[in-house]
Amino acid sequence: MKKNSEIVSWDEYTRIHGGKQIKTINPSIQSGSTVLFESYEDLVLARSDKYPGVTYGTGGLSTQKDFESALCKLENGHSSFAFSSGLSAIINTLMTLTKSGDEILLCDNVYGPTARFCDSVLDRYNIKTTHIPSNVGANISEYVSSDTKLIFLESPGSNTFEMQDIRAISKFAQQRNITTVIDNTWATPIFLRPLDLGIDISIHSATKYICGYSDMLMGCVTVNEKYSKQYHDFYHSMEKYTNPQDCYLALRGLRTLNVRLRTHEKSALKVARWLQSKTVVDIVLHPALDSHPQHHLWKRDYSGSAGLFGFVFKKAYSEDDMALFVNALNMFGIGFSWGGFKSLITVGKYKREGKVKYQGRHIVRLNIGLEDPDDLIKDLECGFNYLND
Numbered sequence: 001m002k003k004n005s006e007i008v009s010w011d012e013y014t015r016i017h018g019g020k021q022i023k024t025i026n027p028s029i030q031s032g033s034t035v036l037f038e039s040y041e042d043l044v045l046a047r048s049d050k051y052p053g054v055t056y057g058t059g060g061l062s063t064q065k066d067f068e069s070a071l072c073k074l075e076n077g078h079s080s081f082a083f084s085s086g087l088s089a090i091i092n093t094l095m096t097l098t099k100s101g102d103e104i105l106l107c108d109n110v111y112g113p114t115a116r117f118c119d120s121v122l123d124r125y126n127i128k129t130t131h132i133p134s135n136v137g138a139n140i141s142e143y144v145s146s147d148t149k150l151i152f153l154e155s156p157g158s159n160t161f162e163m164q165d166i167r168a169i170s171k172f173a174q175q176r177n178i179t180t181v182i183d184n185t186w187a188t189p190i191f192l193r194p195l196d197l198g199i200d201i202s203i204h205s206a207t208k209y210i211c212g213y214s215d216m217l218m219g220c221v222t223v224n225e226k227y228s229k230q231y232h233d234f235y236h237s238m239e240k241y242t243n244p245q246d247c248y249l250a251l252r253g254l255r256t257l258n259v260r261l262r263t264h265e266k267s268a269l270k271v272a273r274w275l276q277s278k279t280v281v282d283i284v285l286h287p288a289l290d291s292h293p294q295h296h297l298w299k300r301d302y303s304g305s306a307g308l309f310g311f312v313f314k315k316a317y318s319e320d321d322m323a324l325f326v327n328a329l330n331m332f333g334i335g336f337s338w339g340g341f342k343s344l345i346t347v348g349k350y351k352r353e354g355k356v357k358y359q360g361r362h363i364v365r366l367n368i369g370l371e372d373p374d375d376l377i378k379d380l381e382c383g384f385n386y387l388n389d
């Protein structure tokens with residue numbers, strides 16, 4: 001191709017590294033709107049949707065693709081998609097797969113905003129949500145109707161940590177051609193690969209362990225071959241993409257996910273077992289403990305446990321008592337979200353299947369970070385001094 005050589009092009013002013021590529025271990029952060037085509041012929045292909053590559057910045061640039069392909073390998077999926085937050089990944093997945101007249105079965109212990117979206121937004125589009133028990137398994141058949149399009153799982157679920165029998169549910173759903181989706185944020189692909197157990201779609205709030213530093217928000221979805229095209233088309237139509245800086249950080253997080261999780265796991269188990277020995281504590285809600293009602297499911301399907309778990313006090317303490325306990329802690333930050341290096345605490349009363357769980361007692365949720373677990377135990381011990389047993 002002959003170019004007009006008398007004009008100094010803009011490219012020549014901006015080619016500051018002399019055209020030589022500088023190699024680094026990590027990919028570069030590629031940000032951009034315009035994607036340059038090589039030729040007029042490519043432009044014609046792009047116009048008719050036949051161009052094989054990305055045609056515009058909203059299509060997701062190289063840093064996003066790098067993250068998605070790394071995640072896809074970890075999840076053993078067919079394709080992965082990045083979103084600006086975990087909830088955005090959930091919302092868009094539900095919208096991809098449902099239409100007016102459909103019914104969604106939603107486990108009762110899903111992340112609160114997931115249920116809120118179903119009940120307040122999908123409802124307006126004539127998509128019905130039925131809340132099903134958090135420990136559902138082969139009895140899923142009792143809840144399915146002729147309109148059931150999708151079953152949404154979260155195992156262990158938010159705050160109360162009940163688990164579902166993923167294998168039994170996915171087996172039943174496959175026979176009935178019902179789509180199965182799981183929020184896999186707790187286990188990460190290191191401890192559970194849902195697609196290997198027959199689940200169609202696995203979602204993460206990458207904000208949590210994948211990122212690991214509490215300094216960004218992101219979500220991601222991995223789908224099997226059956227749903228790849230449908231998902232890709234919806235993603236494209238909704239013009240979803242994620243900013244390259246966040247994709248870079250999420251990709252960097254994936255590199256250390258395995259080692260971080262092993263430390264979270266060990267420390268959380270140490271704190272959980274110590275809590276079991278305390279007289280103020282009634283139940284520790286941790287799937288890797290024998291005492292967890294669905295411990296056998298965790299043992300069968302998961303290769304490890306994360307750093308997030310809960311516990312319930314023996315007594316029904318007052319709000320003032322809880323304030324004394326929580327405010328006494330030095331190591332634990334008080335705040336939402338989890339999966340980062342810093343330990344965090346939240347306390348709440350949660351409803352499951354319409355009833356307040358544990359007779360109105362508080363459920364404490366701990367995010368065990370990367371600090372020395374003995375320091376965390378000392379800190380909790382100090383907090384417990386404010387509670388009479």
Ligand SMILES: *Cc1c(COP(=O)(O)O)cnc(C)c1O
Nearest residue numbers: 085086087111183185205207218
């Ligand atoms: C935090 C969380 C989400 C939402 O993720 P964001 O990135 O904060 O939007 C979804 N599912 C679970 C289980 C979560 O803990």
